[in-house]
Amino acid sequence: xxxxxxxxxxxxxxxRRVGTGISGGIFSSMIAxxxxxxxxxxxxxxVVHGFSSIVAGSRADLAEYRAALPHAVARASGRGLASWxxxxxxxxAVDVFDDITEVQLHESGPxxxxxxxxxxxxxxKRHSPTGAIRSYPTQSALDFITQEPxxxxxxxxxxxxxxxxxxxDAATREIGGAVMSLRDGSFDEVxxxxxxxxxxxxxxxxxxxxxxxxPDIDGPSTPIIAVPRLDAAxxxxxxxxxx
Numbered sequence: 390x391x392x393x394x395x396x397x398x399x400x401x402x403x404x405r406r407v408g409t410g411i412s413g414g415i416f417s418s419m420i421a422x423x424x425x426x427x428x429x430x431x432x433x434x435x436v437v438h439g440f441s442s443i444v445a446g447s448r449a450d451l452a453e454y455r456a457a458l459p460h461a462v463a464r465a466s467g468r469g470l471a472s473w474x475x476x477x478x479x480x481x482a483v484d485v486f487d488d489i490t491e492v493q494l495h496e497s498g499p500x501x502x503x504x505x506x507x508x509x510x511x512x513x514k515r516h517s518p519t520g521a522i523r524s525y526p527t528q529s530a531l532d533f534i535t536q537e538p539x540x541x542x543x544x545x546x547x548x549x550x551x552x553x554x555x556x557x558d559a560a561t562r563e564i565g566g567a568v569m570s571l572r573d574g575s576f577d578e579v580x581x582x583x584x585x586x587x588x589x590x591x592x593x594x595x596x597x598x599x600x601x602x603x604p605d606i607d608g609p610s611t612p613i614i615a616v617p618r619l620d621a622a623x624x625x626x627x628x629x630x631x632x
Contacts, residue, residue, distance in 0.1 A: 424581070428549070431509075444585075446477075447555070448563075491505055509549055512533060512552060514552040520570050536573045552571075553567075567587075
């Protein structure tokens, strides 16, 4: 079976440290980092495609919001719109991961965390094209972007902190593709940043009209009823600090 790691796109630019996953420079708290392929293979198709569907759905939510209330979206500050998108993504994450037992969501005040097993700790983040994220430098935020040993390490469990979300086009104020990044000690620089593969299509819904029968007695005709019908069953449901 082909895994998501086989189809990921690893992107490079001047502001990124990419490729091997070996530490260096300011990223010195770990001897070696896992590669993006290793991480995505470990997370599994269902989780990775879940994140992709969250971004795709939130992109549609923003388009609907902009179409319905264009003036409200135009007046929104960058911070306000980012918060709106973050709320939309979190609501979708709650739905998408509802039936995936290894994924746990935790919300405490402005902080929202996603845990996959005991190994991965993720937060939903807006990324610039170079991988930069923004957050108030609270202790929680600083701890999250630094891959420092913690209590899990004493138990022999290495927990990895990852940012997952979308690339933001600041000029058009549009949600781009789904991305994931690994960083260690910096809001601006990354170890690697990848484009997540899109979730596979699960079939399209159609509306099939039901033709009424002619009544045997005088009176009103039976109404025509249109009911939704799925062409393909979907057996696998996919669907803090400043965002």
